Amino acid sequence: MRAVQITEYGPPGVVHVAEVAEPHAGPGEIRISVRASGLSPGEVAIRSGALRDVVPTTFPYRTGFDAAGVVDEVGDGVTGVGIGDEVFGMTTMAARGANADFAVLAAWAPKPEVWSWEEAGGAAGSVETATRVLDRLEVGPGHTVLVQGAAGGVGAVAVQMAVARGATVIGTASAHNHDFLRSLGAEPTTYGPGLVERVRALAPGGVDAVFDCAGGAVADLVAIAGDPARVVTIAPDFTAAAHGVHMSHGAPADETGAAVGAHADPLAFHSLEIAVRLAGEGRLRVPVAAAFPLAEAAAAHELSQTRHARGKIVLVG
Structure with missing residues (x-):
């Protein structure tokens, strides 16, 4: 079967599609014939x-x-x-390999009828990450949440899932994405210098939690929250620990160890059923920035590294 591989460190040109042996479902797993899969910004x-x-x-x-x-x-x-069932889901973090013709899933749920294959293919990672962080921040009704980097693949899903919990959401993004954020239920603002003042103007009563999807502004985010314990980042921002901010990730210890400043958080597999329910209620969509054929995975990497994609980048076919 075909599978996407990185052969060495370098530019997108080191991403290749290779012929590899097919995986098979072990105990507690299923295998799918892949219709679409998500591109991981971390990768x-x-x-x-x-x-x-x-x-x-x-x-x-x-x-x-x-x-x-x-x-x-x-x-x-x-x-x-x-x-023959249509599903969406995740591999284990150690196994990976979903960008392929066949993938073994460790967690899954029925594909919502209202989602396209592209939406479903890019959903599970964003849904799990959003739920894992919102759970840690204990976001609930009446809270005000800032999502930094709200127009990206995880950010756009996090906005909707926070709104579904009854929270008021402020999202940062470039000005051209502000109408998009409003369509998801967030009050938009720009990132960069002056962020603290802009957020305080939008939330004079204060912000209860900050979900950082972008990195690079940890000190400002702590100032906005008033307490580093109310800030969680998923960005590879290794200044976070110095500010007392938790970096949430699900990578196994043998891949990251203590180098990222925190042990892996338990994966929020229950998020998949939540997503199915919200999708059925018309309250969760998975914005797709672009869909590339599997053979063009290098081009997908090139778009991702611009950090200007609105929503999730997926690979199909």
């Missing part, structure tokens, strides 16, 4: 070499954590799903 950073000192990488490195497709193998002990 784009790994490929560039930006994380070489903190994320040990062995090449060739198989990519992809989330995917959607049709079940074609069911492992021992699995119930409630059968051959």
